[in-house]
Amino acid sequence: MTRTSTATAFDRAIQSMNSQQARLQQLQAQIATGRKAGRAADDPVAAAQSESVRGEITRIDVERRMVGFARTILQQADTALATGTDIVNTARDLVLQANNSTLTPADRASIASQIGGLRAELLSVANTRDGAGAFVFGGQGSRTAPFVETAGVVGYTADPGNQQTGQDTRVSTSLDGHATFMSVPDGAGGRQSIFDVLDAAIAVLSDPDATTADIGAAAQAAIDGLDSGLGSMSLARTNVGAQLRMIDQVEGSLDNSELDAQTRLSAIVDVDFAAAISEFAKVHTGLQAAMQTYSKLSSTSLFNYLR
């Protein structure tokens, strides 16, 4: 024979209501905040995963900050190199123009002076600031203008090479100014700067006593030097373009990775509203049922019939 204890029956009913109320409150909080309760005990594996996904998102953010920073500098480098190329081409045209026996020394001096102006412009391009306290052609890093003119000769004060950033993708945040502007063959096995080339041309063109032969030779040397300088600048620009394209690709793939990581994080920490709301409704119904049965249980007693 199964007997039931009246006190136990009441205890059970109360317990069931308590636990359902607690669950309702939990669900209500989840729905209100949009976050799961955030207890590792609910899903320890997910808790560890959420840490690692957050780490991944940081990693993506780090990479994006780095390549994004490099992009701003490389874009400036591209512009500077385009300007520099225009300047050198203009100087080249002037040298060709000067190499004409019909010109008077005064005409040549005027051309020399124009070339002098271009040289100053080119020096300023070579010392382009990057907007973040350093210089676009700062080599391995420099906070001061890397191209310094001492006694009419331009020297490079930074370390040759470049500075890089990025973890998975290494991109330049400072270009090798030496290779770009200081690496023109001098015709004697050594190297000179593109400024030296212009200086040599200016010296001959502004010399009223220069012979046609002198001028012809100087013009030829200048054209060779400027073409070589243009080659260096073009190489640098190609390199910059390649890095910018790579950054575009990297940023695209970082966007995808981040979306993927955020989706995974969301699956771990965010509430599935449909599921939470439907469970809320279910538990709510359960609680109502428990209350109804409790009221029936409490109103049913043999003592009610003993009058």
Place this chain on the structure above:
Amino acid sequence: MGALEIGSSALRAAYAQLQTTGNNIANAATPGYSRQRVILAEATTSFSGAGFMGRGVDVVTVERQYNDFLAREIHLATAAEASDSARAGALGRLDRLFADGDHGVGAAYNELTAAMADLTNRPFDAAARSVLAQRANILAQRIAAADDRMGQIGMDVDRSLGQQAVELNQKLGELAGINNRIASVHGSGHSPNELLDRRDHLIDEISKLARVNVYINDDQTVSLYAGTGDALVLGANASSIAIENDPQNPEIARLLLVSGDRSVRMNEAMLGGGSIAGLLEFRNRDLQESRWQLGQLAGAIAYAYNTQQSLGLDQNGMAGADVFRTGAVNSLGAGSNTGNAEFTARVVDGGQLRASDYELTHDGANYQLRRLSDGALSSFADLPAEIDGLEISLGAGTVAAGDRYTLRSASALAGGFSMVLGHPAHWAAAAPATPKLGVDNAGTVSVAGFSITDNDAATAAPVTITFTGPGTYSVSGAGTGDPTGVPYVPGDTVSFNGWNLVLNGAPVAGDSIVVSPPADVASDNRNAAQLLGLADRELVGGRTVTGGYGELVAGIGTRAQAAEAGQRASTSWRESATTARDEVSGVNLDEEAARLIQFQQAYQAAAKVITTSQQMFDALINATN
């Protein structure tokens, strides 16, 4: 006279039954009450010429509806439930401490890493340096706060254990008193139902605190033994228990059995149930091991970042200073020690650190070191000695044979964890040396890799490598010994003065590479890139910092999850045991209502027998008048 006598015995019986039913109804909600029932027996019959005539009913005794086996089941289930629920509750607190992924140690570490990217981008940017210093500070504070909160939880648990020991001792004393009273009424032939109910209920209450084995003696008194086998109550005598922190390790709570003025260590692991067992399990294992893990993480982070800092130069060209400081490793001696040694340790390889403290003993000749997490033993004759990434040394005093010490390493490292970099300019973003290819190089020789392994005065000495042909080079510079004719193979590593240079490509005679300090130290980002790269390196026992922290969080979650599952199982066991007992011992009010009617009718019928017998007697008197 017979009918009158029978009637009054029936009246007494019905009255006793009504009284018992009333008592049942009165105690329907009294904890520990067992339903009672009146046991009746036919009164001894008398022989007459017409056979044996019934002489009414006797009230034999009032019996309590009770089953020893079911009661025992409840004691065990109660102990299991109390243990699981105490442990689950404490673990829930610990879990909440690490649950907030947005504001936890992991998130702070991620922010530090993100700020390190900005330093790498622009090493001399004052804002980037200052943000980085703030992030490092926040990380340090989070680690120290987590350790501090774990310490608080430990102290709260200690307090709670102390209170529970007092409560347990009081109940043990009460039970001894009840035993005494039960023994004194033994021999009356009747069962002292109320005392027995109180006795059993008290054992239920005791089981909530500690699991006990119960032996019921012939005189209805009980002997109570703890799960460890220690006697807690024997007859009218009760022992008591005490909880103390191990003097050799304050993070561990010990259980003592006190009888009179003697106290002996109990084997906590054998207690097996009750909230005291659950809290001890939490205190001595769950909390301790989690704290060790945090200490391991803190020690590994400090070691890795400080080491990498030391390999770089700060904005002022000085070697990098420490970023983080851990708590100091210390030792605590057992009370029985005769020596007065104090041991210390420093981290010499963060990646080797284990999540454990150690017990250090000395046998007169050698030191024995036992790793507390897994019991692994090692031995050495002299200190300092290196083990698990720690260099252990004797700080002060002397050690005597037989002395025991706890070396608090993992449990001390996260305590007071702090950021100690004096100024944001002290972030060592620059490398002390950098390779520079000769600008007139005609070959294709290039730098495939360059790393700093040691940073001292020699590292800054300029070193020139000059190729004398496609397959040989010579080196000049302080500290190199100026070797000549060194064979060159692409991919070779050249190492001098604390740096490694990997060369690639095909050089021609005259090509050169100079390794010297960067032209503008403040602009160099090579060491910053290395500091940033630490986030990807396995710094914590074969895991990244993120991985190690994730493991700590998941470990606590797994413990809490298991404790909660255990609690659900033991609760349902306790509930089914309670139901089983209540089927026998519980009061059902409907049943009592029905009995009330039944006994009321019996009472009325008995009264009728008496009045009938009275009327017959009156009729007889009247007839004889």
